[in-house]
Amino acid sequence: MGIGQGNQYLVIAENTLAGATAPILNGISFSSAFDTEGDINTDVYVKNNTISSFPQNGIVVEQYENSAGTLKSSVILGNVVTNNGLDGIYIDGLTANGSNQLLDNQAMGNHRFDCHDDTSGSGTDRTANFWFHNIGIYSQPKGLCSSGNGIIR
Numbered sequence: 001m002g003i004g005q006g007n008q009y010l011v012i013a014e015n016t017l018a019g020a021t022a023p024i025l026n027g028i029s030f031s032s033a034f035d036t037e038g039d040i041n042t043d044v045y046v047k048n049n050t051i052s053s054f055p056q057n058g059i060v061v062e063q064y065e066n067s068a069g070t071l072k073s074s075v076i077l078g079n080v081v082t083n084n085g086l087d088g089i090y091i092d093g094l095t096a097n098g099s100n101q102l103l104d105n106q107a108m109g110n111h112r113f114d115c116h117d118d119t120s121g122s123g124t125d126r127t128a129n130f131w132f133h134n135i136g137i138y139s140q141p142k143g144l145c146s147s148g149n150g151i152i153r
Helices: none
Strands: 011-013 016-018 028-030 045-047 050-052 059-061 075-077 080-082 089-091 101-103 106-108 115-117 130-132
Touching: none
Parallel strands: 011 045, 016 050, 028 059, 045 075, 050 080, 059 089, 075 101, 080 106, 089 115, 101 130
Antiparallel strands: none
């Protein structure tokens, strides 16, 4: 599911996405592929989706080459993201993809990281976003998600 630029108050909920092959790479992708640079998506809700077995990421928020973002001030809530080729949930970028809240997601069995945030700022673990009560074994930076047994990578 590719989401282009300029959406506000979009709700992506209650979907089951599984088992794609190339050229489809990601389950839900906030992408820069549709235009060169438009208005950033804001106030979007991605909730209660089940996403598994994509070649790259379950949920990805991309950035443009010039560091413009594709998602801010949005909520990613209650998703189950498993067995993807790279990351379960991946937020790319420096600060442009910021002020997002990621709550109560379960990300397990993903090849690289279950929870991954490359932004920087005053949010959780020095990211530009806020991660609360997410379950997963492997995260970058450490502390974005936990397995419930204290194992965090």
